[in-house]
Amino acid sequence: MRRGGMDFAECYQHTCSAVGLAAREGKTRLMRKLIQKGYSTDVSDNRGWNPLHEAAFHGSCECVRILIKTARSGGTHREYINSPAHDSATPLFLAAQQGHARVARALLHAGANANRVTDDDAGPLFAAVDGGHAEVVKLLLSNGAEVNRPQSVSGWTCLHQAVFKGHVEIVKFLVGVADVNATDDFGIPPIFVAAQYGQQQCVEILASAGANVSCQSHDLATPLLIASQEGHLTCVEALLDHGADPNLFCNEDKWQLPVHAAAEFGHVRVLERLLPLTGRECDRGRGKVSPVYSAVLRGQVETLRVLLREGFSPDAQECSTYGYSSPIAAALCSPLMSAESRSRTPGLVRALLEAGAHGDCGLYPSCVEQDLPYLLEPLLGRGGLPEGDHLAELVRTGLDHLHTAAVWLPTLLRAGLDPAPFLQEAFFEKAESSVLSYLLEFTNWRMLPQSLQHILCRRRAESTWIPLQQFDSVPSLCQLCRLALRDMLGSKALAQRGFVQRLPLPPLLHDFLLFTSCPLPTQPAPEQREYLGHGLDQLE
Template sequence: MQFRNSLQGYREVVGVLVGVARLEAVDDHRITPLFVAAQYGRRRCLEALVGAGANVNAQAADLATPLMLASQEGHEGCVEVLVRHGADPNLACSSDWPQLPIHAAAEFGHRRILERLIAITDRACDRGEGRVSPLYMAVRKPSPSVGLLLREGYSPDAQDCTPILGLRSPLAFALSLTPDRRCSESVRLLVAAGARLDEDPWMHALALGNTELLRLILSHRGLPGPGAPEGRTGAPGAVLSLHELRGLVCVALSAVRSAPCWLPLLLRAGLDPSLLLQPNMLQEADGDVLNYLLAFVNWSTLSPPLRRVLDLRLEERSWTPHACYESVPCLSHLCRLAVGEVVGRPALCAAAAAVQQLPVPPLLQRYLRYAEVPPPPGAPGSAPLPLVSDLTEEYRHAHTHRHVV
């Protein structure tokens, strides 16, 4: 009777029953009347039960609490009543992992409840070992939760939750939820906030030919120039750390099939092309891709092992080089390479302002930015790339890291 009245919201009846019935009466799942009122948003019944002394921190058989249920269902008034009467927001509500009410509010996008819980929840859940950041739950569904948590100072990297949830980072999780080549709002917010770029985002951006993601990353994170220090600041707008750059190049060298997609974007953003001058790149790249890569280097100074790779492709007729590659580069190209070394390739290629400051005519400014080099077929805006499913399967079964940088 007490359970049913809590559900239906009969405050007067509940007010009578609390004086004669057991407040902590439980069902087979250890659910008390307070749980029912909290779950179904019966605030006045909840107030009557709490006022009579019902335990606001009672836990069901699965460790759920009334605060967890009210937060999950979006009952702001019930959350406020429970918190005001001592409900503990840091009480773990699951035996599987340390789930808190803030996780439920974040997952279901209850903004006002999330704001309330952020203020009173222990921040150890943000980065603490053995804990789970609410960002992991926030990215599960389209909601304002991701942006709110990031604005309140929650780390876009959180902690590695592979042992607990099988998830490496919130960004990796967000990417796994968008298998096509679009970027969800969660992905955009995490990248803009400076999320760490490990193998997962590089695999999505390069191996899967996701030009939207790659453009998004390059718009928020610059490429390091010569002599860049190790480490990263984590701030939006910072350059990639050398560790992140290594990850980028490793995935790129293992995703040569989709090079028409990512190579033009990376080289025109200022990536040092010498990082890609590896035997497997020269062996596996399509002829047009190979010609495009060579246009950004001094091909006359290639090492003997790389030269042998090119000679073998010529013998096999798997590559038709541009006529200029059979001779020494022209002086203008050598000068362009020298200017890039002095100014820095990222500044020269990615920022028009840096080139415009050079005392040279506009035509030479365009030349310095390789504007005359046409992208290879299959580049963004040209022929379609292979299906994402095909590239994913190929990458995951054939991927081996290339130790570079």
């Protein structure tokens, strides 16, 4: 090994020079001997670390002093003391990062630059703050470290980082010397960071020091909005106690207040805290968005119930922002919903209907399309039977979802829907045997068109349709009278809840008109039945 000067043969991956190893281990006597024998003090390893980096990182203060003294004798001590590693970290940065106050003091006394930054734009002060090293922070500031200069890739200041890490004592010190309203590249000040990460003590300190509690970032978000979104109740309370405005518009793309964020992310206690202080113009106001939509679109049943209990409308306003005519439409039709949120659709619909939401027969196809046919019954009670284009769309959708017809078809027919729209070849060809038989119970099966009768004959021969015994004969007089009476009453009357029971007829005839004796179709496959049953449980 050649002594003196730079010797690259001395540097291997994951190794350091002999002097560097002595510095790493704090062996001052060995270091002196090596230097006296002519070993170099500036040989770097694969990271670009020389012995001074090693000594500074490991807190070997005496080794640092020896290396500084040696560098002075060579006349290059300032360059040596500020020598950068491959990532531009200086010995002072490493000492600050590790919280070695004595080492940092020695380096500063020898002329270390307190504002030299790494490739990540972080200086020694930022490193000390990040590590929570209060003594080093104060030392660096007393030696000219710039406290307000952005010191990270995103433009955070040291105060941002202290708040992010929750170093309360350092935050208390920095608010006396730093700009408490300094913003990063996104217009975010330290109090926003405190609110986002649930640092309630830091929120209190910053607000008391003059931070703007109602500041808005470039996208108009406020600390109160982000705290509400993250569910940090103590931060929400602290911000409100210091005068934060809960009625500031907080989003460029979607009309949003903190209550929307709380509703969307399911933070019930935060929502309850915000509601008494929030204006109600967002409920049904033109151009606004009700927080009811926020809860519905994220499947948040509990926050939806809170909003409805506090008087928010279950119908809300038509929401052009999201493209829905009502909250129920959003619950049934939203492509924004995750699979988990969609599993909560029954609970959402039930809550809205219980609060008086109006049904919309245009939504019935969505119930079938989304494999939620059990929602048809409660919606029919509000919106009535479909007609015209709505009926045509429902029939088309039903033909595409015959796998759940055992649920939706009885619901529609018992509600009074005329079976005629389903008397189609496509239905007769594809419907499961018991579903097909159920439909025929509501018809004069001897009067079917020839094309449908041919399909029945063929399916019977193929054993894909097992007819009920009565289908082998002409309909009875009772059956024909039942059909005639239903036709005379009309579907709108039959659809009214309890209408048939109010007719001046014996109870037995009430049941007859309601087809209660007709066997229901065979339920869907086990896995589908389990899913449908889950939905019914939620509605009961």
